[in-house]
Amino acid sequence: MRRRLCIRGAGIRGAGLRGAGLGLVMALALTACSGPARQSAPARVPLTLAPTAISGGLTLSEYTGDRKAFADAGRESLVADGRLWEIHLGHLLVGTLEIATVTNDVTLASGGDRSQILNGAMVGAVPVSINVSGVGVAVASAPERTLYVWFGRQVFEVLQLDDQRVDPEKVLTSIVNYQQTTGLLHPEPLPNLT
Numbered sequence: 001m002r003r004r005l006c007i008r009g010a011g012i013r014g015a016g017l018r019g020a021g022l023g024l025v026m027a028l029a030l031t032a033c034s035g036p037a038r039q040s041a042p043a044r045v046p047l048t049l050a051p052t053a054i055s056g057g058l059t060l061s062e063y064t065g066d067r068k069a070f071a072d073a074g075r076e077s078l079v080a081d082g083r084l085w086e087i088h089l090g091h092l093l094v095g096t097l098e099i100a101t102v103t104n105d106v107t108l109a110s111g112g113d114r115s116q117i118l119n120g121a122m123v124g125a126v127p128v129s130i131n132v133s134g135v136g137v138a139v140a141s142a143p144e145r146t147l148y149v150w151f152g153r154q155v156f157e158v159l160q161l162d163d164q165r166v167d168p169e170k171v172l173t174s175i176v177n178y179q180q181t182t183g184l185l186h187p188e189p190l191p192n193l194t
Contacts, residue, residue: 058094108156153186
């Protein structure tokens, strides 16, 4: 029997950049709804995938308040490790970057697993595909915010930006270009978004 991936999170509708990053995907937990318990050793998020600063005077700082939620996700969680960075323009929170690794039995090379993660992260949205420096990125917009999702080898990333305060595509391009310089971004293609 094929397992289903259930994603618990807010989705783009009604989500906002609140407080210390408690919005759209901050509490994103992936759990299996059926199937055997996970037996893979956790893969850690490569911390160097998150830049400390990006163009436009933006800075990133890790929000450590969610570490416990990721660590206590349980045996059925499909997320091996997850980290959240707040994106600031001065003292103003203008976005978040979540980077999560998945357990070894989740196959992000499979369009099915990627589609289910994408659909869960972009609940209530109709994403379109864009290409950013050779990386396929799903994008969805809602009033005052833009959401991006992209996949790497056993890693997925979710970027949420306040599009009233920053240029979302410039921020995304800056992050992806930085990640490519680390040698750690091994992009997986997007699922068919039609």
